[in-house]
Amino acid sequence: MVSSTNSASSGDYEDEISSPIQSVISEFGQLPLAGTTVANQSHLDASPDTLLAMVLDVIVKSRPISHNLTQKTINHLLDEGYHHIDILATTTWEERTKVLEEGGYNRYREQCATYLGSLSDIVVNKYGMSRSIGNAFAPYYDGMLRYGLLDGDLNNLLQSAHGDREEVRTLMKEFKGVGDLGVELFFNNVQSVWPSIAPFLDSRSLQTAEEIGIGGDLNAIYGALGKEPEQMSLLANGLSTVRLEKKKV
Known part of the structure; x- marks a missing residue:
């Protein structure tokens, strides 16, 4: 682990590593969910759909299957x-099994x-409207679900964790199929x-x-x-590409 001893040397070190960092980002950096219908090549926001897509992504990619195949499946x-x-x-x-099979995830x-x-x-019952509807509404649950009246917003997970990264880690691991690797990818x-999670690089990218x-x-x-969180995400994904595809920087 590289560390700095004072602000001057810290600034010098940041200047020294700036060039390889920018090389990784410019050549291989990608926004989260790049190449999917969810991604916007200029910006992402913390919408419930975007966050759920990110969790789907890590569940699929946490299994020992090729990068190309998992990417095809998440798409x-x-x-x-x-x-x-x-x-x-x-x-x-x-239906879920059939869709996964169609995506090549056999x-x-x-x-x-x-x-x-x-x-x-979990998303509906713990992080959606159903958290507060109470038992009185239980007989109407199926109908509310059918007509899209129940929701789920994983921003509520961040709120439950008080914005703390380690608390988020614990809550994320309540999702079946999400282990330590999946949390790091997330x-x-x-x-x-979620800027409170930054700065972060998964252990392999580090x-x-x-x-x-x-x-x-x-x-x-x-x-x-x-100290731009989106740039940190671009770097993390760029480093993953360097590792997975054995790219030269």
Whole structure:
């Protein structure tokens, strides 16, 4: 881990690593969910749909399957509208399995279909309107769900965690299929819209940063990026590309 001893040396170090950081971002940096129907190439916001898409992304990518295949699968899930909680929550296990199979996600499709069902239950019941409707409305739950009157907003997860990264980590691991790796991948992306998570690089990207001369001082890296959370997300995804595709910087 690289550290600085005073503000002057910290500034010098930020200048030193700025060039390789900008090379990674300019050549390989991508916004979260790049290439999908959800992504806006200029900006993302913390909408419920965007956040749910980010969780779908990490559930799919947490399994030991090729990067290209998982990307194809997440594209198909989003094309089918699964990042809209009112759509995901009304799917059956069989429907989810079929959509995953159509996306090419064959080896773990049945397990993943179960995970997606559990995800929708938690998002609706813990982070949606149903948190406050009470037992008096229970007989009307199915009808409310059918007509899109129940929602789910993962911004409520951040609020429940009081904006604390480690509390968010604990709550994220309540989603089946999301382990330590999945949380790290989620943090790579969500810091772009939840600034309290920044600065963050997943452990494998941090190792890549050290290998290509950027070093492992997150605060210095963040300083070199002007403490811009979206830039940190671009760097994290760029470093992942460097590692996965064995790119030269």
